[in-house]
Amino acid sequence: MQTLFRHYSGSLIFTLVCFAAAAAYAWSGSADLQQVAHVLWIVFVLSILEISLSFDNAVVNATVLREMDEKWQRRFLTWGIVIAVFGMRIVFPLAIVAIAAKLDPISAINLSLNDPERYEQIVSSAHIGIAGFGGAFLTMVGLNFFFDGDKDVDWIRGLELALRRFSEIKAAEIGILLLLLYGISTILAEDEAMVFLSSGILGIITYIAVDAVGSLLDKVERKKMAAGAVRSGIGGFLYLEVLDASFSFDGVIGAFALSNNMLIIAIGLSIGAMFVRSMTVHLVRAGTLSKYRFLEHGAFWAIIALGLIMLFSAKYHISESITGLIGAVLIGISLLWSLRYNRKHGGQTDTV
Secondary structure, eight states, X not given: OHHHHHHHXXXXXXXXXXXXXXXXXXXXXHOOHHHHHHHHHHHHHXXXXXXXXXXXXXXXHHHHHTTSOHHHHHXXXXXXXXXXXXXXXXXXXXXXXXXXXXXXXXXXXHHHHHOHHHHHXXXXXXXXXXXXXXHHHHHHHHHHHHSOTTOOOOSSHXXXXXXXHHTTSTTHHHHHHHHHHHHHHTTSOHHHHHHXXXXXXXXXXXXXXXXXXXXXXXXXXXXXXHTTOOOOOHHHHHHHHHHHHHHHHHHHHHHTTTXXXXXXXXXXXXXXXXXXXXXXXXHHHTTHHHHSTTHHHHHHHHHHHHHHHHHHXXXXXXXXXXXXXXXXXXXXXXXXHHHHHHHHTTTOOSOO
């Protein structure tokens, strides 16, 4: 219990502060206890929505974070949450509105506070581009894990082995994703298809750029380590922030099903984002990924599923509850499979 409190104490304190801020905001607008309770309930549901959609994000984050030193792990929890909360839950929707409606930042803020219905409409209208970019980036993250010739552990053996063999073909995962983007674009209206394709290609380019920067910084860090310095992990930090941004797209858009108030949405999603970061650090410190052999595989399959759902959401509406459920089921099955493997092999966690 003490260990859990140590990992999640910051998130619990942050939650109390956010609930107090939401209550004060609701009271200042109506001075009605029933309205305050309603707002707090929305904040609670939004936080659960964010956690359920991003649990696979926490597992994947942990695979990167475990390679960082403790200093950068703390920075991910502190600086990273500022970027996640302020950047993706507040600035990002405002930027969409400002660009789509050709408004200056101040006017976009006024619109979000004084005309939330119009604000919601503008943000939702940008869904095609968001689906293309976020879906392509997340699918690349998942495919890159399985298109790895050095990967020596398989969960869904036949399928993962086949993907690993395809890794011998250079850029095979990029070709597959480009074909998928084109296929989906053919079922969209002409103007939407161009936006979708452009955004999807930009998502792929962003992944390649972030991966390249990470590789470059990793080489620099290895040289420093060879000279006796400590590995910093700045490349992983940048990668995690872009990854978190891609995960947050569906949460931000889906939040409008519960509220169109920018402040309430930001508070609710921020609580969820903070807990996801705490879960990430907990997974690293507890060594969970090494204890449960297939958990990482389940998370990456969940990411591919989320990426595909985002891509197809450009044409078909898919409930956020289904999205979260698919991720939870895949991770849950991979966890059960890991426990089964541990019982069968006497708790061994090494590869065979």
